[in-house]
Amino acid sequence: MEFRSSRWYAGNDRNSYIHRAWMRRGLPPEAFEGGKPHIAIANTASDLTPCNSHLNEVAQSVVHGVWEAGGVPLNLPVVSLGETNVRPTAMLWRNLAAMATEEMLRANPIDGVVLLGGCDKTIPSLLMAAASVDLPAVVVPGGPMLTGHFRGAPLGCGTDVWRLSEEVRAGTLSREAFLRSESSMIRSRGHCNTMGTASTMAFMAEALGMTLPGTAGTPAPDSRLLERSHETGRLAVELVMAGRRPSQVMTRGSFLNAIVTLAAVGGSTNAVVHLLAIAGRLGVELSLDDFDRTGSGVPLLVDLQPAGRHLMDDLFRAGGLAAVLKEVEDLLDPAAITVTGRPLAEHLDGAGIWDEDVIRRRSNPLLPDAGIAVLRGNLAPSGAVIKPAAASPELLRHRGRAVVFDSVEDVHARLDSPDLDVDETSVLVLRGCGPKGYPGMPEVGNLPLPAKLLEKGVRDMVRISDARMSGTAYGTVVLHTAPEAAAGGPLARVRTGDPVVLDVAARRLDVDVPDAELNAREPVTNGYARPARGWERLYVEHVTQADRGADLDFLIGSSGDRVGRESH
Ligand code: FES
Numbered sequence: 001m002e003f004r005s006s007r008w009y010a011g012n013d014r015n016s017y018i019h020r021a022w023m024r025r026g027l028p029p030e031a032f033e034g035g036k037p038h039i040a041i042a043n044t045a046s047d048l049t050p051c052n053s054h055l056n057e058v059a060q061s062v063v064h065g066v067w068e069a070g071g072v073p074l075n076l077p078v079v080s081l082g083e084t085n086v087r088p089t090a091m092l093w094r095n096l097a098a099m100a101t102e103e104m105l106r107a108n109p110i111d112g113v114v115l116l117g118g119c120d121k122t123i124p125s126l127l128m129a130a131a132s133v134d135l136p137a138v139v140v141p142g143g144p145m146l147t148g149h150f151r152g153a154p155l156g157c158g159t160d161v162w163r164l165s166e167e168v169r170a171g172t173l174s175r176e177a178f179l180r181s182e183s184s185m186i187r188s189r190g191h192c193n194t195m196g197t198a199s200t201m202a203f204m205a206e207a208l209g210m211t212l213p214g215t216a217g218t219p220a221p222d223s224r225l226l227e228r229s230h231e232t233g234r235l236a237v238e239l240v241m242a243g244r245r246p247s248q249v250m251t252r253g254s255f256l257n258a259i260v261t262l263a264a265v266g267g268s269t270n271a272v273v274h275l276l277a278i279a280g281r282l283g284v285e286l287s288l289d290d291f292d293r294t295g296s297g298v299p300l301l302v303d304l305q306p307a308g309r310h311l312m313d314d315l316f317r318a319g320g321l322a323a324v325l326k327e328v329e330d331l332l333d334p335a336a337i338t339v340t341g342r343p344l345a346e347h348l349d350g351a352g353i354w355d356e357d358v359i360r361r362r363s364n365p366l367l368p369d370a371g372i373a374v375l376r377g378n379l380a381p382s383g384a385v386i387k388p389a390a391a392s393p394e395l396l397r398h399r400g401r402a403v404v405f406d407s408v409e410d411v412h413a414r415l416d417s418p419d420l421d422v423d424e425t426s427v428l429v430l431r432g433c434g435p436k437g438y439p440g441m442p443e444v445g446n447l448p449l450p451a452k453l454l455e456k457g458v459r460d461m462v463r464i465s466d467a468r469m470s471g472t473a474y475g476t477v478v479l480h481t482a483p484e485a486a487a488g489g490p491l492a493r494v495r496t497g498d499p500v501v502l503d504v505a506a507r508r509l510d511v512d513v514p515d516a517e518l519n520a521r522e523p524v525t526n527g528y529a530r531p532a533r534g535w536e537r538l539y540v541e542h543v544t545q546a547d548r549g550a551d552l553d554f555l556i557g558s559s560g561d562r563v564g565r566e567s568h
Helices: 014-024 055-068 090-107 122-133 159-170 175-180 197-207 223-242 252-265 270-282 288-295 312-317 320-327 408-414 451-455 515-520 534-542
Strands: 038-043 072-077 112-117 137-141 148-150 153-155 373-377 380-386 397-405 427-430 462-465 477-482 499-503 508-511
Touching: 038 055, 038 090, 038 223, 055 072, 055 112, 055 223, 090 122, 090 270, 090 534, 112 122, 112 223, 122 137, 122 197, 122 270, 137 197, 137 223, 159 175, 159 451, 197 252, 197 270, 197 320, 252 270, 252 288, 252 320, 270 288, 288 373, 288 380, 312 320, 397 408, 427 499, 462 499
Parallel strands: 038 072, 038 112, 112 137, 373 508, 397 427, 427 462, 462 477
Antiparallel strands: 148 153, 373 380, 380 477, 397 499, 499 508
């Protein structure tokens, strides 16, 4: 078969000479004679993305597998995003990472790609890129870290930072003890060990069919991750030989499988924007309502923080994703294939639950209905989302007085003021934190509770925003409200004191103010200024709202792998 890379290397002319000569560097001539597919290893390893820093070792195992199967492996470092480091928010750069990776995959002489990701935005950006170029591709998720302990208790990274810092604010934990827990939080290589966004997106990649089945969720230090990486290298060569592309694997059925999986594992709300963005790149019809429809009635089977008790290495020990999927096998699309060419369901034979405390049987779920709920109303004409599994059941139907904050800085300035007019029935509203408004839609939707209420023992309140929430966070938090305030959404017209009505069962989110009065108000979009230059400028001019995945409007749709011109 003729490989794509032969368009660079084949022939006896000056251009093919240039392409070959600079690439030789010890590689044998047959590497360029057209019989071997060239496999890029798109690697997000970076010292500044600590969750991914072990991926160079993973890449070595992939390299061995590619050689063994008759391919030529090529390391391709790509833009990496460390969730805890990158300012103002990693989400501002997800589309940049996706665009840069897309262009480098297309621009280079490669036939297929292995995608190495881990930390929250890295798997989404790699999948968006692969979807756009549509070269044969397979993901190796870097895997979660092992569980650290503090004072004998396991630490869920992310989740326990929020919990412990709230305890400090409530006066039930000293700052000294809080800081002592810091060195216990990250026990090993790997990403966050809760069912946060990184764990969720690894599972989404597998449910979409884009990993070697059985790989996602393997802890980063576990030698089986390297074994799977080696096999994935071999599989990448097979993918090229079979001509199996992301567009054949990530079909609408695969996305619906991902939504079922998202509910069954109690995954992060961030998966909503990422899956919508990936689907957009492929031209797959997927809407916010698909999450509600398909996730509805799917039971929560995994008892993991932040909604539950256990952590990712417990889940792996208990049987892993395959054991969860086996329980909901009848809800999966039997026709949706994986990178192996066989349907996801065919890979579940032999799956078993080894600890029913961690993975529940379908007959004994943690919740009978764990899907993400999509709300609409005069506060969210294009939709908003809430994760009922992470919310307080008694707050899922609630009417309360709005206490409005115009920005994150406004929250910091006023939230703990003794003069803040708030009680436990209030609804905290945060605006100016959507894709355009912040810009970048940060994870601030789970804004902290006012100190004076924490001191009274209040641990949850209804919160509404146009922001996202960390997958490691929890609470009765309405997120992704669209359109956002900075795009003229009704959040910009809410005032402190307005009655806000949340009714999750009815899928409604409203402010009880007559439309005429609401529309007559001057919208508050302060904090929103058009950036002067660079990526931020491009981003705010083209980013779509959350209900369309917050991708750039001109990146929607696939462009394929063709490159028309040659510079030499
Ligand atoms: Fe990287 Fe949580 S900070 S996965």
